[in-house]
Amino acid sequence: MKKLLLPLSLLLLALAACKPAAKSDDTLTIAATAVPHAEILEVVKPLLAKDGVKLEVRVFNDYVQPNDQVVQGQIDVNYFQTEPYLKAYNQDRGTKLETYIGVHIEPFGAYSRRYKSLDALPAGADVVIPNDPSNNSRALILLHRAGVIQLKDPSNQMATLRDITANPKQLKFRELDAAMLPRVLDQVDLALINTNYALDAGLQPTRDALAIEDVKSPYVNFLVGRPDLRDDPRVKKLEAALTSPAVREFIQKKYQGAVLPAF
Known part of the structure; x- marks a missing residue:
C-alpha cells in the first residue's frame, strides 16, 4: 500500500504544478491599442498599485479582439473605443458591453x-x-x-x-x-x-x-466592460486613476493637442 501511495502523491503534485495559477483578486486585466491607450495606462499602473490593484495591460492592433475577449471573459475591461463604435459592435453581435467612463478624445x-x-x-x-x-x-x-x-x-x-x-x-x-x-x-x-x-x-x-475634428467631437474614448463588472472595486479604482490630474497632465504634455482629456 505504501508503494502505491508514494507514486500517487507524486502524480498529484505534478498535476498541481501543471494547473494554471489562478488570477489574484487584486489583478485587473485590460485590453488596449498601443497609442495612446497603452501609453496612458502605463501612467495609471503605479497609481493603481498604490491603491492595491495590479493592472495587466494586453495590447492589440485591431478593434475587434479587445471586445471579443472581454465578452468571452478572457479579459476584464478594455480601453480603445468610442461609444458609436461600441453600439455598432453590440448591435452586430448581440452583445451587451457597456461604457463605464469617458477618458479622452482623439480628433479624427x-x-x-x-x-x-x-x-x-x-x-x-x-x-x-x-x-x-x-x-x-x-x-x-x-x-x-x-x-x-x-x-x-x-x-x-x-x-x-x-x-x-x-x-x-x-x-x-x-x-x-x-x-x-x-x-x-x-x-x-x-x-x-x-x-x-x-x-x-x-x-x-x-x-x-x-x-x-475639433474639441467638440462627440467621439470620446471610453473604458468599456461587461455589466457584471461595472461596480467592481478594482474597476472603480481604475476609473478614478484614468480621470486623475496625473493622467490629464500626461495627455496634455505628451500629445500636444493630438489627444484631448475628456474629463
Whole structure:
C-alpha cells in the first residue's frame, strides 16, 4: 500500500504544478491599442498599485479582439473605443458591453502625402476610409464639414457612402481596415485615419492633418466592460486613476493637442 501511495502523491503534485495559477483578486486585466491607450495606462499602473490593484495591460492592433475577449471573459475591461463604435459592435453581435467612463478624445483627421490641402485634391481622387460602421461615418462627416462632400444628415453617426448627396470632385472611395490606412497613405490621394493609428505611424495630427475634428467631437474614448463588472472595486479604482490630474497632465504634455482629456 505504501508503494502505491508514494507514486500517487507524486502524480498529484505534478498535476498541481501543471494547473494554471489562478488570477489574484487584486489583478485587473485590460485590453488596449498601443497609442495612446497603452501609453496612458502605463501612467495609471503605479497609481493603481498604490491603491492595491495590479493592472495587466494586453495590447492589440485591431478593434475587434479587445471586445471579443472581454465578452468571452478572457479579459476584464478594455480601453480603445468610442461609444458609436461600441453600439455598432453590440448591435452586430448581440452583445451587451457597456461604457463605464469617458477618458479622452482623439480628433479624427484626413491626411495626404501628395497634396497640401483638400482644395488641391483632383477630380476622381482616390480616398480611403475605415470600413467599420462607426469610423466609416466619422470619416464622411469630417469630409462633409470640410465642404468636400455633402451628406443627407451630417448628424447621423451611422451615415454611409449611400448617404452622400453631393460629391463635386467625384472622389472614389475605398473602405479598408482602420489599422491598414497609415500603411497605404503613400499609395492614395487621401486617407481618413484614426488618431491612435496616425500617432503610431509617426504622424502629428495637429500638424499633418488637412482636416481634423475639433474639441467638440462627440467621439470620446471610453473604458468599456461587461455589466457584471461595472461596480467592481478594482474597476472603480481604475476609473478614478484614468480621470486623475496625473493622467490629464500626461495627455496634455505628451500629445500636444493630438489627444484631448475628456474629463
